[in-house]
Amino acid sequence: MxxxxxxxxxxxxxxxxxxxxxxxxxxxxxxxxxxxxxxxxxxxxxxxxxxxxxxxxxxxxxxxxxxxxxxxxxxxxxxxxxxxxxxSKTDYINLSFYAAMLFANEYKSEELVKLIEIQIEQTKKKISLLEESLEHGESIPNYFKKMLENSRSHHLVNVQWFEGLLKDIKNED
Incomplete structure (x- = not known):
């Protein structure tokens, strides 16, 4: 690309x-x-x-x-x-975390908690970078700005999902 x-x-x-x-x-x-x-x-x-x-x-x-x-x-x-x-290409979102989650039941719960916390931290950093880009993006074309906003929305949903997983794991223990 x-x-x-x-x-x-x-x-x-x-x-x-x-x-x-x-x-x-x-x-x-x-x-x-x-x-x-x-x-x-x-x-x-x-x-x-x-x-x-x-x-x-x-x-x-x-x-x-x-x-x-x-x-x-x-x-x-x-x-x-x-x-x-x-x-014309439509790719599936391929997060390696999803592959790791396939085997979450086989992994130690305290280690899984660490992985999810890493995902939350990294995703929040991405959100912050996206928000910074949007705030200072006067030269960004409107369609690209909409793509960044869409990406931010997806990351916000992922944070909610990760936090829900974390809560579920902690409730199981």
């Missing part, structure tokens, strides 16, 4: 250089859509250039040369293809 994000950002910001694109991904909170690192970003940028989906244009910026990128015609076609691929 990282290639879609890079190609999309280049459509919106032609002539951007690599670090600028990475900063945009972080600023626009794309980490809520896909997990990426600086390394995975630059790897994908290099792959897009090798496949000739993007092309480097050399520019002089205050006496230093920068490597700016633009979309090629092939890149425009790849962008359209990736938009359809990801836009």
């Amino acid at each position: 990282i290639p879609l994000l890079i190609l999309g950002l280049l459509k919106q910001n032609p002539g951007s250089y690599g670090y600028e694109l990475l900063a945009l991904m972080e600023e626009k909170h794309y980490k809520y859509i896909v997990n990426f690192t600086k390394g995975s970003f630059y790897y994908n940028l290099q792959q897009l250039e090798e496949k000739q989906y993007i092309k480097k244009i050399e520019e002089l910026d205050n006496t230093r040369e920068t490597r700016n990128y633009i979309l090629t015609e092939l890149g425009e076609k790849e962008f359209q293809k990736l938009m359809y691929k990801y836009g």
